[in-house]
Amino acid sequence: MIVEHLNLVDFRNYATADLTLHRGPNVLVGSNGQGKTNLAEAIVYLATLGSHRVSSDAPMVREGQEFAVIRARLAHGSRIVLAEVQLNRQGANKARINGSPTKPHELPRYAHVVLFAPEDLQIVRGDPSSRRRFADQLLIQRTPRMAGVLADYDRVLRQRTALLKSARARGVRGEGLSTLDVWDDKLVALGSEIIHARIRLASDLQSPLAEAYSAIAGADHGPQLEWALSLRGGDPEEAQEPDADAATDPRGDIEELFRATLQAKRAKEIERGLTLVGPHRDDLILRVRDLPVKGYASHGESWSMALALRLASAELLRAESPAGDPVLILDDVFAELDADRRQRLAAITVGYEQVIVTAAVEADIPEALHRHVVRIHAGTISDDRDGRTDADD
Template identity: 75%
Template structure:
């Protein structure tokens, strides 16, 4: 899969822009703050329906505009598909595929993109929410149906939590809370499917993460991924709760038992304390949690390995070709040896898009096509 053309209207700092891209390596180069990452962000939006920099869509709409439009033409083996999304400051976004209106949630079916950016350090160093988001976005790319499961789970979670808050405010207990049992059933059914999918994903990522980490770092620090599950007793409020060894087949029963045990505390606090929304993906190197123990270089290598492993999983199962691989401002953080290793790892992908402030930071093999960006304008488009 490759992106052949990208068109923007009122997106970030671009009033209008058209960029032609090719197979192999493509480099966006320009000083910081000129709009290189905005191009990468626009391409990745079709795959994740979100930004790697902000949690809301509104900041992606150019100042003074009511909506932004992003169009991208993807080549997928023997066919072409034109994707379009309109990001509105207010109201629902809109989407089209080959000119026909579709639900926005349909876009990831047609676009597989893996983007690595400095913000990904927060996956390994930040709150559990970042690690959950990483896993769920990859799950959706691999199995788009799970977007509906995750959305339904969030809706049930909101309803159940609202009921707990109402019960706490009114002092309701015991049989008067029979309605809570109904929401428990829905929470367990949907949440168990999410947990099983996440556990399976961690197992599939283990090998590719270890391989990518060793290739980047030049050392085997035994990277590991384990889910700390609240249904198995892990405490989400501890910085590094132990990963559970719960069998996937027993998740539903564990979930119900945990809900029963936590109900008095949930009523006291007005919160749903058990479920995949509270779980954490614990990352380790050298047997120690990355968060709090790993060096900057180790943390960077783990984050990059997670993205490269994601690309490998998508590549292995996709009928659309390789995912588009985007490396946003990566090479400035790496020494010469790691730059060369990374270039070697990604060289075989159908399309690699790199952004950099300094052209010389990027290995020559990834500078086949260079697009120069200045203040929201494509100033030069040169074949290397």
């Protein structure tokens, strides 16, 4: 897939913006705070329905405006797709494909993007929510219908938790809250589908992860990833031990265990006013040298794991997508890497159909990726080829 053109309206610091992109490497250069990462964020949103910087859509709408628009012309071989999303401060977002209204969760069927960013270090060093977000955004790209499943799960989770808080406030005991059974059924059905998809994703990522880690680090430390499931009785927010049998559980067994665990935890959930088990409390455990990355890996090993996760994601999408390669976006990554890792990452990624690199310092970009330079200054986009201005704020 190729992003041929990006148009923004009232997105971040851009009143309007137009960016033409090319096959192969594209370089966006600008000092920090000028708007280059905003362009990358807009492209990523079409593919993942989320931002790598904020957890809600409102911060992406320009100050003083009610909505922002992202439009992109995407080339899938000889086929051209026009994808558009309107991000609203209030109410549901809207989307169009080739001018026809569609649901936003359909957009990832057409936009395939893998982002590398400094924030990726939080995937391996941060709290479990960072790893869940990484996995779920990849799930959406791999199986776009999962966007709806994840959204429905979050809605059911909020409603069930609100009921638990109400019960706690009223002093209701577990056996006196029969209305919870309806929400348990919905939570189990949706949550089991998410758990099953995540376990399958971890299994499918294992081989490309090992290859990518070796290529980036120049060493084979046997990276591994497994899910620690809250429904198995541990607390993955604290524990670092995954369950070795998790990957072999069929979905039916997960549903049965999920339902039984909810019943066993009901009194404690009412006491705390929280839903204590489910995919919202699971953790993806990452290991190198048979040790958890979090707390044990060096800075270099952590960066190698973070980059390997993104490269493995790209390889998985590349192998499965009829649209061709995903677009790779390397957002201010090279400034964080030593010279060795810079060259290795450039050598691996340069072979993709389209690569977009952002950098504050042009000299940080390896020669292999140093092509089609565009400069960003205060929301103004200028092409090095002829000095013309494509957009201004």
